[in-house]
Amino acid sequence: VCHKCKPRSRPQQILRDFLETLGINFIENDRSTLKPRELDFWIPEFKLGIEVNGVYWHRDGFGPGIVDKTNAMELAGNQLLHFWDIEINEKMPAVKNVILSKLKMQDRIAARKCVVREISSKESREFLSYWHLSGAANASLHLGIYHHDLLVGVGTFAKNRFSRDGSYEIIRFACAGVTVIGGLSKIIKFAREKINFTKLVSFADRRISVGDSYNKIGWQLGHVTAPNYFYFKSGKKLSRQQAMKHKLQRLLGDVFNPELSELENMILAGWIKCADSGNLKFFKEF
Secondary structure (H helix, E strand, O other), X not given: OOOOOOXXXXXXXXXXXXXXXXXXXXXXXXXXXOOOOOEEEEEHXXXXXXXXXXXXXXXXXOOOOHHHHHHHHHHOOOEEEEEEHHHHHHOHXXXXXXXXHHOOOOEEEEHHHOEEEEOOHHHHHHHHHHHOOOOOOOOXXXXXXEEOOEEEEEEEEEEOOOOOOOOEEEEEEEEOOEEEEOHHHHHHHHHHHHHOOOEEEEEEEOOOOOOHHHHHOOOEEEEEOOOOEEEEEOOEEEEOOOOOHXXXXXXXXXXXXXXXXXXXXXXXXXXXXXXXXXXXXXXXXX
16 A cells, blocks of 8 residues: 555554544644654643554564654653554454543443452453453463443453562453453452462553553562564464464474574564564562
8 A cells, every 4th residue: 555645544544433433632643743753643632642553564673663662752751552453453342442541531430349259261261352452361360350240350360471489470451441440459459369479460561551550559660571572474463472483393384494593484484573562560569
């Protein structure tokens, strides 16, 4: 597509149509906020920018990295949300959930009016696949927040995937198009009664978060991780964990070459590598 003749992609048009329904003032293709760079959408009232990143045009090593724009916006006191075009096409409810939360346009429910219950992994997966931008992930404890017997939030927990220090990790947390005030604290309290962990960690995706939820409940920022990445080909997305080199022979078959690196093998097989802004690692000791 020629971006001069047709400057707005279909995913960008979808997002524009959604923003128009909200009745807010926004600027499309703004070049005044982050000169000389362009923002797909800029919402001045909330100091919020939104980028629609096509997996082809923003593949690793092609053009400026997502992390560069994220850093520049945060240095200016703004926040920048990044959504992949495949997320807008396939997970628009989760995309809307993030945006409405940032714009404070969701119904608000007090956690004291809710109850927390353990739920099945099936219920958890169905909920998170719809409401969480990254979908569901393996976990050992699945908890639901209920308001008048309606499931409005889900949090999942497991042993820390990246450390053997005995700590646990919040794997996922999401609400169903509402803001549950105090919901994160309430679900953590319930989880600790079940597991009795002494340290809990969580990773906030810098594409959509500056860590406000953790700052408000007194968690400490450990460090900022390097950009994460995934691979994409013909409508299929693979996480970096799914594409580790020791798994590639089964994944790629005869195309796999043990003498090449993970990235070299994936590129040879026609996969595109896409990187993000990294994560903010937070932790709390009890």
